[in-house]
Amino acid sequence: xxxxxxxxxxxxxNEEIIRLAAEYDLSSFGFFQRSTxxxxxxxxxxxxxxxxxxxxxxxxxxxxxxxxxxxxxxxPLTGVIITDxxxxxxxxxxxxxxxxxxxxxKFPQNDWDKSNTISYPELKTYLSxxxxxxxxxxxxxxxxxxxxxxxxxxxxxESLLQRGEKLDDLIDRSQEISFQSxxxxxxxxxxxxxCTIS
Amino acid sequence: MSHLGNTHSSLNVTSxxxxxxxxxxxxxxxxxxxxxxxxxxxxxxxxxxIAEFSLLKEHGVEKMHYLQSGPLETELKSLIYICRPQLHYxxxxxxxxxxxxxxxxxxxxxxxxxxxxxxxxxICERVLEEAGVFGEITIGEYHLDLIPFEDDLLxxxxxxxxxxxxxxxxxxxxxxxxxxxxxxxxKFGLFPRVIGKGDCAKHLADMLLRxxxxxxxxxxxxxLSVSQNIDSLIILDRSVDLITPLCTQLTYEGLIDExxxxxxxxxxxxxxxxGPTSQKPVxxxxxxxxxxxxxxxxxxxxxxxxxALNSSDKLFVQLxxxxxxxxxxxxxxxxxxxxxxxxxxxxxxxxxxxxxxxxKLGGLQSEHQSLRTHTGIAEEIMAYTVTPEFNKALExxxxxxxxxxxxxxxxxxxxxxxxxxxxxQVLRLLCLLSLVNGGLKQKSFEFFKKExxxxxxxxxxxxxxxxxxxxxxxxxxxxxxxxxYVRKHLQLIVDxxxxxNPQDISYVYSGYAPLSVRLIQCVTKGGPTPIGYxxxxxxxxxxxxxxxxxxxxxxxxxxxxLKMLPGKTFDEVQRHDDGAIRSKKLIQGQQPxxxxxxxxxxxxxxxxxxxxxxxxxxxxxxxxxxxxxxxINGNSLLxxxxxxxxxxxxxxxxxx
Numbered sequence: 022x023x024x025x026x027x028x029x030x031x032x033x034x035n036e037e038i039i040r041l042a043a044e045y046d047l048s049s050f051g052f053f054q055r056s057t058x059x060x061x062x063x064x065x066x067x068x069x070x071x072x073x074x075x076x077x078x079x080x081x082x083x084x085x086x087x088x089x090x091x092x093x094x095x096x097p098l099t100g101v102i103i104t105d106x107x108x109x110x111x112x113x114x115x116x117x118x119x120x121x122x123x124x125x126x127k128f129p130q131n132d133w134d135k136s137n138t139i140s141y142p143e144l145k146t147y148l149s150x151x152x153x154x155x156x157x158x159x160x161x162x163x164x165x166x167x168x169x170x171x172x173x174x175x176x177x178x179e180s181l182l183q184r185g186e187k188l189d190d191l192i193d194r195s196q197e198i199s200f201q202s203x204x205x206x207x208x209x210x211x212x213x214x215x216c217t218i219s
Numbered sequence: 220m221s222h223l224g225n226t227h228s229s230l231n232v233t234s235x236x237x238x239x240x241x242x243x244x245x246x247x248x249x250x251x252x253x254x255x256x257x258x259x260x261x262x263x264x265x266x267x268x269i270a271e272f273s274l275l276k277e278h279g280v281e282k283m284h285y286l287q288s289g290p291l292e293t294e295l296k297s298l299i300y301i302c303r304p305q306l307h308y309x310x311x312x313x314x315x316x317x318x319x320x321x322x323x324x325x326x327x328x329x330x331x332x333x334x335x336x337x338x339x340x341x342i343c344e345r346v347l348e349e350a351g352v353f354g355e356i357t358i359g360e361y362h363l364d365l366i367p368f369e370d371d372l373l374x375x376x377x378x379x380x381x382x383x384x385x386x387x388x389x390x391x392x393x394x395x396x397x398x399x400x401x402x403x404x405x406k407f408g409l410f411p412r413v414i415g416k417g418d419c420a421k422h423l424a425d426m427l428l429r430x431x432x433x434x435x436x437x438x439x440x441x442x443l444s445v446s447q448n449i450d451s452l453i454i455l456d457r458s459v460d461l462i463t464p465l466c467t468q469l470t471y472e473g474l475i476d477e478x479x480x481x482x483x484x485x486x487x488x489x490x491x492x493x494g495p496t497s498q499k500p501v502x503x504x505x506x507x508x509x510x511x512x513x514x515x516x517x518x519x520x521x522x523x524x525x526x527a528l529n530s531s532d533k534l535f536v537q538l539x540x541x542x543x544x545x546x547x548x549x550x551x552x553x554x555x556x557x558x559x560x561x562x563x564x565x566x567x568x569x570x571x572x573x574x575x576x577x578x579k580l581g582g583l584q585s586e587h588q589s590l591r592t593h594t595g596i597a598e599e600i601m602a603y604t605v606t607p608e609f610n611k612a613l614e615x616x617x618x619x620x621x622x623x624x625x626x627x628x629x630x631x632x633x634x635x636x637x638x639x640x641x642x643x644q645v646l647r648l649l650c651l652l653s654l655v656n657g658g659l660k661q662k663s664f665e666f667f668k669k670e671x672x673x674x675x676x677x678x679x680x681x682x683x684x685x686x687x688x689x690x691x692x693x694x695x696x697x698x699x700x701x702x703x704y705v706r707k708h709l710q711l712i713v714d715x716x717x718x719x720n721p722q723d724i725s726y727v728y729s730g731y732a733p734l735s736v737r738l739i740q741c742v743t744k745g746g747p748t749p750i751g752y753x754x755x756x757x758x759x760x761x762x763x764x765x766x767x768x769x770x771x772x773x774x775x776x777x778x779x780x781l782k783m784l785p786g787k788t789f790d791e792v793q794r795h796d797d798g799a800i801r802s803k804k805l806i807q808g809q810q811p812x813x814x815x816x817x818x819x820x821x822x823x824x825x826x827x828x829x830x831x832x833x834x835x836x837x838x839x840x841x842x843x844x845x846x847x848x849x850x851i852n853g854n855s856l857l858x859x860x861x862x863x864x865x866x867x868x869x870x871x872x873x874x875x
Contacts, residue, residue: 167570174573178564178580188561188587192554194594198601199547204718205469205604205613205729 022107023049025086026062027116027148029124029141030070031133032097038071041133042124042141044148062086066101073099078114082106089113093121096130112154120147222531223367229448229813230407230844232367239269239363246361247278247299250332255295256283259302262336264483265366265376266301286311290318300333301361304340313350334361337395364399365846368484369530371834372827373846375399376483380848381457381820382859384419385689392848393419396819397426399846400452403815404431408446409793410815412771414742417456417786420819424454424789431793445793450812450841451771453742457820459784460734461691462702464823465651465853466616467609470727471546472528472539473824474600476852481528481824490524492595526592534589540828542718542726543604546597550590557586611635612644619651620731621712622703628652629663633670642675646682647853650691655702658695681862689860690785701783708780709737710747723748724829734784735818736829743814743833743841745772771814813842821851 028043045062047055069081069090076094080087087106091114092099100117120143128139155162182188224233243266247254256275258266263285275283281295286302288311298315302308312333319329333356335343347353365373375395383389400423404410409431413424431443457464468477479486530536534553538546560583567573603609612635615628632648649667653659659667671679686692706712711732713725724740725732737747773790774781781788816830827845834843 171568171570171573174577175564178577181580181584182561188554188558191587191590191594192551192558194598195547195550195554197547198594198597199545199551201601201605202544202547204544204716205542 022109022152022154023105024108024116024148024152025058025103025105026066026101027120027144028063028066028070028101028103029120029144030067030099030101032099038067039133040067041128041139042144044144046148046152062103066103070099070101078117080110089117091117091121096125098125100124109154112151116147116151120144222529223370225530226370228370228844229811229842230370232370232373232844234406235365235373236269236367239366240274242362243270244274244278246301246334246359247275247280249359250279250297250299250330252279252297253281253295254279254297254299255293256280257286257291257298257300257302258283259286259305259308261376261378262301262303262363264485265363265374268366268368268483269363288314291315296328297330298332300331301336302333304335304338304343306343306346309343309346309350312356313347313352316352316355317350329355331356332359333357334359336361336363337398338362340391362402364395364402371831371842371844373844374850375846375848377848379859381851381856384820385458386685386860390419390422393423393426393819396423396817396848397430400427400817401430401434404443404446405434407449409443410449410452411445411793412451412773413454413791413793414451414771414773414789415454415456415817416738416781416784416788417454417459417819419458419786420454420456421787421789423817423819424791427452428791428793448810448813449815451742452815452817453739454817454819455735455738456786457818457822458689459738459786461856462620462651462654463728463733463735463826464821464851464856465647465654466620466728466731467613468727468823468825468852469542469544469729470539470825470828471541471543471597471600472828473727473852474543474604475528475596476824476850477854478600478603479596480855481850484529485525485527486596487523487525488596488599490522492599493524493526493592532589534586534593538593539824540727540831542721542729543597543600544718544729547601550594550597553586554590554594557583557590608635608640608644612640612648615648616651617730619648619655620706620728622655622706625652625656632667636667636670636674639674642671642679643854643857645671646686646692646857650686650857653692655700655706656695657700657702658693660695664692664694678862682860685860685862705734705780705783708777709734709741711737721832724832726832727825727829733823733826733829735822736826736833739814739816739830740833741777742771742773743837745776748836811840811842813844815844815846818845818847821849821856822847823852824850 024046026043026045029041030038031041033039040063043063043066045059047058050058065081065083065086065088069079069088070092073079073090073092075092075097078089078091080089082088085105086103087108088101088103089110090099090101098121100121102113102117104113123143124141127141127143133139155165223236224231280299282293284291284293286300286308291298300312312331316329316331331352335358338360339358344353344358347356364375366376367373375392377392377395380392383392400410413427415421415424434443468474472481475481475486479488528535528539537553538549541549560579564573564576567576611631615631618624618628628648629652632645632652635645635648649659658664668683671683683692709732711725711734713723713730713732716723716726716730718726718729723732724736727733732747740747774788778788818826822845827850830843830845834841837843
């Protein structure tokens with residue numbers, strides 16, 4: 022699973038979409054394809070960002086790419102992440118949350134007009150770091166620990182139940198007992214007995 | 220011990236145990252410093268039900284020994300003896316003291332304290348005087364009498380009561396019983412009505428009524444009020460119904476007693492029965508460390524395990540009163556259910572679910588262990604009940620109880636003697652034969668006597684004479700057979716018995732309803748009540764229309780049958796000083812009545828099961844609490860009257 026690009030957009034006073042920062046990782050594509058792919062991704066990202074209303078999160082599929090977009094409602098800031106189909110959705114959105122939050126902290130809204138002077142090297146760092154979704158995601162980490170714990174617990178329970186005499190054995194033995202035992206001898210019905218000693 | 224007080228019974232039986240604990244700690248605290256406790260072997264069982272070892276340790280007990288002959292080796296100088304007032308124990312104590320005096324020049328180093336249970340006797344003190352040690356010992360009493368086994372079962376744990384009462388003419392146990400019942404009255408209020416049957420039972424009733432007057436004289440300020448929940452005390456003399464204990468018990472707990480022998484709610488079995496040896500052993504619940512153990516030897520071929528049989532084992536509670544024929548099926552059902560519960564672990568996906576499962580796991584594991592134990596025990600019993608000997612004996616019993624083919628049964632018993640079946644089994648059947656027929660014909664009597672002496676030895680002559688004195692093995696007199704009338708009138712034989720869903724108490728013997736319990740049914744309900752049989756007209760007349768709480772009916776309508784049974788019949792009313800007979804609450808039926816039943820001379824597990832069955836039928840209206848001098852079975856009963864010859868050739872009384 023791979024992230025192909027991270028990009029941040031904003032809408033200017035003319036309602037035009039401006040790209041504030043973007044990074045790409047196209048190492049999985051052949052050398053000659055890369056420029057074409059980058060162009061495609063740029064177009065996709067821009068389109069998605071334009072069409073997303075504030076406060077919305079979306080997932081867009083454009084074979085073989087998947088785009089996740091988050092447009093913040095309070096500030097006209099939109100983040101787009103283009104990944105392959107495998108990359109987990111939840112991680113993508115949490116990555117978007119993170120980069121937008123940190124972008125805001127680093128570059129308050131006033132600075133955005135100077136679009137060419139924005140240098141956001143952290144974006145590249147994040148792009149490479151979050152190629153492994155587990156890095157991005159606390160939740161995934163915890164989930165993995167949980168799964169591991171569950172496995173250990175299950176194994177412990179199994180071994181606990183193995184100790185001592187098996188229940189199957191007891192089931193068989195008690196069945197034997199119930200088959201063998203018949204009602205205790207009952208004396209012949211009085212109607213059949215001919216005489217009783219008085 | 221924590222299994223008491225779990226059922227919502229009206230009578231607080233746990234308070235009795237707590238009282239006994241308090242008294243025990245008082246006894247222990249009366250001696251300062253570290254002490255060594257010496258117990259008679261028969262009392263250690265009941266004591267372990269009252270107090271666990273940690274409690275004893277808290278009060279300074281460092282070591283414990285059994286009271287037996289031979290020198291007492293101990294470093295501790297403070298000795299506390301707790302034992303029943305029996306002569307041979309006095310001899311052992313005198314021996315111990317003599318030994319210490321010989322060893323140490325300063326015999327005053329040792330401090331001897333002796334606490335009799337439940338009371339001191341003059342004769343024991345005389346023996347100590349004659350041995351010259353009376354001055355060395357500080358004597359006290361530990362008033363332990365009724366020990367609660369379950370919320371509905373109390374026992375005095377006195378041995379050999381039947382023999383003492385009817386063979387030796389020793390009425391000490393009646394006195395102990397009276398004091399125990401008096402203590403109950405002080406706690407729970409006067410018994411409004413005391414009803415019973417049997418000569419010794421009448422003695423007990425008279426003693427009880429007299430004691431109440433004595434208490435009033437001693438302490439005029441304390442007036443006993445009428446009990447709020449107990450509506451009557453029914454005293455049954457063992458001699459009234461000897462037939463029931465002679466029959467082989469067919470309930471699960473009854474058969475455990477017949478096959479293994481239950482002492483003070485514990486049974487000892489081979490450890491292989493209850494689990495593979497690789498298993499961590501289930502901790503034995505006995506608290507008395509066997510320093511002079513007779514069961515475990517240095518290299519044991521099969522180690523023994525002591526198992527507690529009480530209501531702390533939920534599985535046992537389900538099984539104990541059932542007819543054994545259905546136990547296998549129940550075990551099987553439960554095994555499958557536990558298996559299903561174990562399988563639920565595959566459904567546990569989330570952590571929360573896994574945690575829930577693990578919480579349940581502990582309970583399942585202990586159920587599993589309990590299942591293992593009881594499957595093992597049931598298999599052992601099964602092995603015994605499928606033998607032809609067992610079935611033959613059962614056939615003879617059932618035919619005798621029903622009065623069918625008497626002559627044929629004679630032949631069967633003769634055959635058993637020829638095959639050298641254990642003598643207790645043979646004697647049980649012969650006594651049964653004698654009791655249901657009013658004795659044996661002259662020729663048969665002489666014949667069997669000869670056969671027994673020749674096959675089993677001449678030492679049994681005394682045993683047979685004892686049985687004759689007890690009217691258990693006699694020649695037929697001129698009187699007609701009384702038992703036939705009783706059998707018919709009280710419907711002792713019930714043909715249709717459904718072991719799965721019993722309709723009547725006769726399921727405990729697969730067709731014979733215990734006579735003693737039928738008598739209780741007469742007193743409380745007016746007559747035997749197997750479902751499907753018409754209840755006697757008297758009962759209908761006495762019952763309150765609309766299903767209100769029924770009062771005690773008494774012996775009305777059954778006087779004829781009672782005349783056929785040995786011993787006096789009585790029915791007394793105890794009035795409170797202001798003339799009130801019954802508490803208002805009981806009359807208004809606001810809470811279930813408790814009927815206390817006292818078996819003088821012992822009762823069997825089947826009788827207990829039958830009474831519990833009655834309690835189920837009367838649920839919400841009447842509860843039953845059973846008290847007894849001890850729990851017996853046919854073997855222990857006959858053992859107590861058997862003449863024993865030890866290897867020195869001196870005959871010993873039947874102290875088993």
